[in-house]
Amino acid sequence: MSLGRTMPILRMFDIAKAREFYVDFLGFEVAWEHRFAPDLPLYMAVQRDSVELHLSEHHGDATPGSAVRIAVTEIEALHADLLSKNYGFMRPGLETQPWGLREVAVTDPFGNRLIFFEPASV
Template identity: 55%
Template structure:
């Protein structure tokens, strides 16, 4: 047996806000969307480089308020790019941690925290 990957599922409550945050602000690509029928909750996949995330409006898929640590090469460049976008709900900085990483933390509109670290 070999474990070959992981795809976190994050809870969302508003499709427009989710796309504004993940696609426009963080520059993930929208890979696909699924609804069982019109008016039903949205389930979608986004990706950027090697990172794949699922976002779900479905009750019970997951709880809001998750935290993900995402390894990145060039965390300071990422932070400068994000600041330059003038996203009205986040102005992330860089934190140097006691465990000797540089981290840029952003929280999505649903309380999920993404910690980009190097």
Template identity: 55%
Template sequence: METKVIPVLRIFDLAKAIEFYIDWLGFTIEWEHRFDDNAPIYMQVSRGGITLHLSEHHGDASPGAKVYIETGGVRELHKELTDKKYKYNRPGLEEAFYGAWEVMVHDPFGNRLLFSEKKPS
């Protein structure tokens, strides 16, 4: 059986979510769902092997979540993000005590994404 975990993150403003997740972080919208034109949005975004669900629905998730993403290319991601000069977020590149490169970003809704890449031994 294949297992996949997809975090659901609470958002409050679709335009800000697109600016952050699509325009700055480089995710792609895979699909969007609304029950009607005046309903909150629920959407799936992805980048590489990372998939997230973003929801405006009040009962889906609480703001302030932290998602740990173990991936490769964290130093390159850091350069890509800082080169975009996004005025609301300038993440650092940290070397974790457990032998990994890390980049932490904070979305406009209080959620945090921690991208982590184990350093070669």
């Protein structure tokens, strides 16, 4: 037996804001989108490298204010890339935690936190 990849579901309320944040700012690509009908909520996946996040407008799928930790290599490069985007709503810092991990934390327009961290070995 083995476990596979994790794909967190994060709640969203505004598709344009979600695309602006996840695609334009964080550099994810839309992997796929699904609606049961044109007037029903959107469920979509965004992907960057091996990270896939599911974003949902569906009321019962997820709770706003969730947090996801994402391991990265070369966290300085990620930090520099995010700052170069000049995103009008956020200028994340690069912090070293008391336990030694370096992190870049961002909060999406819906209150969900994504914490990118560089572990001792990825």
